[in-house]
Every structure is written in structure tokens, then in C-alpha cells.
Amino acid sequence: MRNMPAMTPTFVPRTGNTGTGALPRLWSPRAWGILGAAAVVLLVVVPVCNLVVPAGSAFHLSDYTVTLVGKIMCYAIVALAMDLIWGYAGILSLGHGLFFALGGYAMGMYLMRSIGRDGVYKSDLPDFMVFLDWKAYPWFWSFTDHFWYAALLVVLVPGVLAFVFGYFAFRSRIKGVYFSIITQALTYAFMLLFFRNDTGFGGNNGFTDFKRILGFPITAPETRVALFMLTAAALIGFLCLGRAIVTSKLGRVLTAIRDAESRVMFSGYDPLGFKLFVWTLSAVICGIAGALYVPQVGIINPSEMSPANSIEIAIWTAVGGRGTLIGPVVGAAVVNLGKSWFTQALPEYWLYVLGLLFILVTLYLPRGIAGLWARKPS
């Protein structure tokens, strides 16, 4: 590591709303109120409306809606992770779909093993392994029948991969479009790898036909609502974590790196550690989102790693507004609600809309939807 400077900052840039140089509170009272209301809706109202309110009632929420909102919350977590690295550190990753999929695959391995002998071939091995005539689990499947181990993999696999990749990339000061392109190459390479049957992850079809999670039947309404509440809690938790990071000194250095990396270095900071931290954290958050996504949607396959999927994550963040925390959540919701409406009503027009969204947002709405409400910077 080249000339590592002392970590004590000699110059802390002041932000507008604090005046004294002290760090601002986590959230303003109003924001706490909104967050609390959202938590009540997601953790109490939705479960009650789905499980307790009878199906005929106007207040009943269908299983479809619960699954859709649950899915969108997973996407929102990914968009939030993308925002931490892109909106606050200025690093555009075109490979975040990879971390999402890796987390999903780690959870999928556990779910596949929980199928037990209920598969089509009534074997201890998953159907695709029977199909390939394998006799035993490959080494990387060991211990995945334990939930705690799979949960560990959900965090470790994306985390370690991101750490190693990020360490080498940031150490060589790869940035801008170069970094974007090699992250795209990375996810593309993994997609090709996972498409192979011999890799041991079900090839083309990936994992599907899950039966149960932690002993509970996976399609039961109660299980679905539990997963929904878990996802909602994760989303709110990660929002608070993100807020804690971006309002800390660490967050300020990140913003400074985004705006003028050379100046940060001249001020005595080494950007490597800061970038690496937020990059790895972002990947881990994506992995967790993937792990929450797979049991709700019921399938994971290599197409989640396609470059197109990763770049779509960037547009959720951009539509909502980079550099704000609520923006990406809103963006993910708006784009995906639009997508599920269009792909049912006018499937042939969705790509036009998505394409226009990419162009119009970058041209006319660089601050996204959140920018519409934000006051003009002084």
C-alpha cells in the first residue's frame, strides 16, 4: 500500500445545515415520523390486510400484491446499495446484479437441500444433479443444508469477491468508465460460468421448485408474509445504516472523493480504504437482498447476472435520485411498478419506455425524482 497517511483529518468540510462542524442527527424528527409510519404500514397493516381481512373485503391485499411489493422492496435494497457506491462515492458499478445473484444462489443452495426427497426423482440430490448423473454433492455444497452456514455464505461470498476485486481495482486507481466496464465484464464472465451445467449450480434453469424454508412450507401465506416483513425490516434497517454512514465523517470523505479525488489525496487521505469499505458493504447488502428475493420469487437463474440486469439497477437509482437515500427506494418502486404494468398491458412498448427513461433522466433529471422536491443548492 503506497504511503499510507495518518487517518486523522486535518480539514473537515462544513456542511450547510450544521454550522458548528458537528455531525447532524441521524434523521430529522419529521423523517423519523415518516419512517415510523412506513414501518407500521409494512410490518402491521400489510400482514393484517393479507392474512386477517377476508378475501371479499375492500381492504384485503392479495397474495400477488404482497409478493410484488416484497420483490420491489428487494430491488429497493439493491438500489440503495447502488446509491451508496454511485451516488455517494461516484463509482458506477455495472456488476451489482452479480452480488445480488450470488446472495440469491447461496440462499438457493439451502432451499434446494431443504427439498429433501420431494423432488421429481425422489433422490437426496437436487433434480439437476440426478439429471447430470452426479452421485454426491460437489465440495462447495458442503454444509449448505445448515441455514446458518447458507446465511454466512450470503454475506461472505459477495463480500469477499467484492473485497478482492475492489482491492485490486482501487489500488490501481481504476475509475470512471473503465471501472464500470470491468465490473460489467466480471458479471458477464460469471453469467457464462453459471450457465454451464458442469459448474454445479443447475446451469440454465438455476434453482427452482423450492418446498420449504426452515421447515415452513414456502408457499404458505404465513411464510410469505413473514418473508415480506423480514424484507421490510431489512429495507428500513439498511436505510438507517446508509444514513448513519453518509452523515458520518466517513461519508463526507466519500462525497469528497466523488467530487475531487485528487484533492482528497492531496489533503492526506488514502481513498483506497474508504472506497473499499463502501464497495464491499454495498456488495454485501446486495447479497442479502438477493437472499431475501429468492424464497419470495421461487427461482434464481444465471440471467440475473446478465449485464442488462445490472445496468437496470443503475437506472432505478438514477430515476429516484442519486445522492439521496430515499430516492433509490422510490426509483426502484416506480420503475418496477411501471415494468410490471407495461409487461402485462403493452409488452412491446416497455423497452421504449425504459430506453427513454435512461435518456430523459440523464438529460433532464440528473437529480432524479427526489431532485424535484429538493431545494436548489445554494
Next chain:
Amino acid sequence: MNGLMRSCVRALGAALLALFAGAAAAALPADVVSALAFGDGDERAQAIGKLVAGGDAAALPLLQALIDGDVQTVGEDRVLIVKGDAATDAVTGAAVSPLPASRDDVVVNNRLRRTLGTAIAAFKLASPDRAVRLAAAKELQNSADEDALPAIVAAAAKEQDAEVKGLLVQTQASIQLASTDRATRLAAVRVLAGSDSGATKTLLAGIVQKKDGKFVESDEEIRAEAQRSLAAVEGRLAKGDIAARVFSGISLGTILLLAALGLAITYGLMGVINMAHGELIMVGAYATYVVQNLFRQHLPGAFDWYLLFAVPVAFAVSGATGVLLERAVIRHLYGRPLETLLATWGLSLILIQAMRTVFGAQNVQVENPAWMSGGVEIMTNVVLPYSRIVIVAFAGGVLLAVSLLLTRTRLGLFVRAVTQNRGMASALGVRTPKVDMMAFGLGSGIAGLAGCALSQIGNVGPDLGQSYIVDSFMVVVLGGVGQLAGTVYAALGLGIANKFLEAWQGAVLAKIAVLVFIIVFIQKRPQGLFALKGRTVEA
């Protein structure tokens, strides 16, 4: 049954000898034809032997029709050759009209099919046309067994053409390997040293093998000789293999070069990653498709030359599309490369969907002109398709034109100046926005040329561009920007490396290996292989 079969095929061999002696006969004997159509397996095989013994060229269409399933019987005695609505009598050769209503197909089983194939090939060995004889000799090389040996020996003795004769002698030797006579086997093994076919390698390797603790070939001298021949054949095959792989590597490399050349210009000049570059390639391919259709409709006589017209059209259409995109979107985003990346991705989605709306989601058919189909055979099993050779030459031409444009013209001078130092060029009076537009049009036009070339060797569909975008970025990243040489070396290097890794570890792992290599490579040389010299200011 089998013995009878064997004996009658021997009769066939003898009959072929008679054939080469130049026997000539009149119309086909009715009893033989009838046996061929109505008899059981052995009777039919005998009938084939008799037909060949007759040596009448009129028998060839009948045998061919039999193998094609075109022979039908009417009642208990008449045999017809039916092609579509036209029918001829198998015995007299006279046309039969009208077609009798109730006819039965003559079904040929696999055993008879083989006998027929060998008989037909043997017949064709007597053809005056060299190409027919060559094809027949090749057919026999793969299918002949010892029953066909006499015919092959006779034909080889008469053959004047060196290539056909060589093939026949090889085939003869590979059959003779099973001979009980030691001297014959030894001679055969020696003859086979001159072969370059994979089948011979398998054959020789089979001889020197041990089976159940015993050598297949008991004679030690023959084994040693076979070992030598085997080494010679393997050496020749390996050479052919390497030659084929180098060529397909160069071919892939030139395709990558065409796809990446335009990208290198726009990226080098503006630092803009154009994610819609692949779609500009696709637009070029569709332009070629449209030109092809216009020629087919209005100028069918000149169809073979539609490509000459499609090349400038593809360049113009893609170039114009590129200029349009630059004016409408990209120029507003200069200095914001990440946003440009996203906006051009949006453009690519719109272009893909537009092509789906206009031409449909299915792939469209683009036909090779007649002069581009076929190929040069440099060795057995090593064929270089003309279409690939033409594309290699075409890429060379495009490269030459672009490098002349960049080094010898005023526009080229401006492009190089802006690439090196935009601010300074602007200060000296270069109108950089105009240069940007022209250069973007040029890069897009080259993408169109790439699409025109790709339409000749691959599928043309709305997703065509997507499969090339990652690869062409890798070429640009590896080669570095600002110099064409970097792009050329990177494209050819990646192409050849990819093909050799493919042979070693399979296509998918090869691709992954190349991607990983590039990711590691960038760590060491973030500027690519050939960086521009001089001081650059970090943005």
C-alpha cells in the same frame, strides 16, 4: 444369410472389375430389376451385383433412386422411378403417364443402403468428370470395406488424376490392413504414412494397441512400421489443426477488429463509452438485409453483386444514425462519461425495440452471394470458407482506409489533435463540436461496415449487437485508445487466444479466461497496451 450376403457382394466386386474393363450392355434386364424391387435382402444384394456387372450407366439412376426412396412398385411386376409427379419405367427408361393410382414404396434397410452406397460410389469412379470421381473416392474412403477392394484396386490402376489416385490408394491400404498376408499388411502400413485423414489415425492407433494383454498386430516389424506411420499422420493432422485454429482465430480477430475499430475512435476522441455501438452494428446488418431484398425484387440478375452496393449503404445508414444520436443526445452529456454510458444504453434499448417493431423479433435471412459460398480446402478436414476469407480481406481494407483517413486528411488531423488535447485544439481554432460529430459519424459508419460483414457469417436479429458489445469493449480496453495499432493487436491477439483456449478448455471457459485476463491486465496497465505518450491531466 450373412455368408450369402458376403458372397454376393464379392460377386459385386468382380462385376465392378468387368465394369472397368469397359463392358457395355443394353437396357436393364427385367428379372434383375424385379428382384431388386420385390426380392428379400439377399436377392436384392445379388441383383445389385448383377446390375453393376452389366456395367450399364442406366443402372446408376435406379440405384440412386433406390437409396433416395424414389422407387415404387405397381402391382406384382412393374417398377417405377417416381420423382414428384414424373415417373419412368425402371426397366425401359420410358416415361410413364398417367401415374398409376396405387403404388407401394420400396423400403431399403440400412444394410442394403450401405451396399448401395458402395455400389454407387464404385459406379461413379468410372465417371469422366474428375469432380464426381473425387467425391466418389472420398465417399469410399469413409465407407468402403474389403468387399469393395477389387473395384478400388482396379480403379486406382486406371486413375490418372494424382489426388483421386492418392485417395484410392489410401483407401485400398486401409482395407488391406486386415489382410492375412504379412507382406500386404506391411505394404499397407507404409502406404498409410502418407495419409492426412483422422480415420487413418484411428486405424493405425488400433493396430499398435494391446487388447486383452495381446497386441492386435502380432508382427513386431509391422507394429514398428505402424508406429512410424502413425507419428507421420499425427504430425500432419496436428499441423492442419493448428493451421485451422490460427485461421479461425484470425477470422474472429478481424470480426472483433471491425466491431471495435469504430468504438476505439469514438472512445479515444470523446472518452465516451457508446453502449449503443453494438446496435449500430445491428443497424448495418439490417441495412444489408434491406439491400439484399431490394436486389432480389428488382434486380434478380445482379443479385450476386448486392454486397458491393450494401457496403456503402450500411456505412451511410449507420453513420447517419450515429450522427443523429450524437446531435440529439450525446453532445449534451460531454464531460459526464457515466451518464453518457447510461443514456447510450437507453438508446440501444430503443434501437433494439425499433428493429423488433419494424422487422419482427425473429432473425432475418441474409444470403451469401454465390461467389462467397464454398471454401478452399487446404487439407483434409481443413476448409477455409470464402466468406471468412473475404471478411479478413475486407477488414484489412477498412483498416487501411481508416488509417489513411486519420493520417492523411485534414479531418484526420483534427481528430488526432482533439484526441490528444481538446482544449489546445479548440484554442487553435479547431471547431471541436463539428469534429466530434464527424468522428462519431465515422465510428458509427465503421460499425455499420462490421454489421454488413457479420450478416454474411451469422444470424441477423435485433439482439445481434448485444453479443458483440462486451467483446468490443474488451478490445478497446486492452488495446488502449488513440492508436489504431493497439486495437489491431488486441483484436487479433484476443481472437487467436480465444480459439486456442477454446480447443483446450471449451468455449465458455475460454471466454471466461479471456475476461479474467483482461481484468487482471488492466490492474497492471490501466492505459492499455499502447497508451498515448505525453502528459495527460486527470479529470
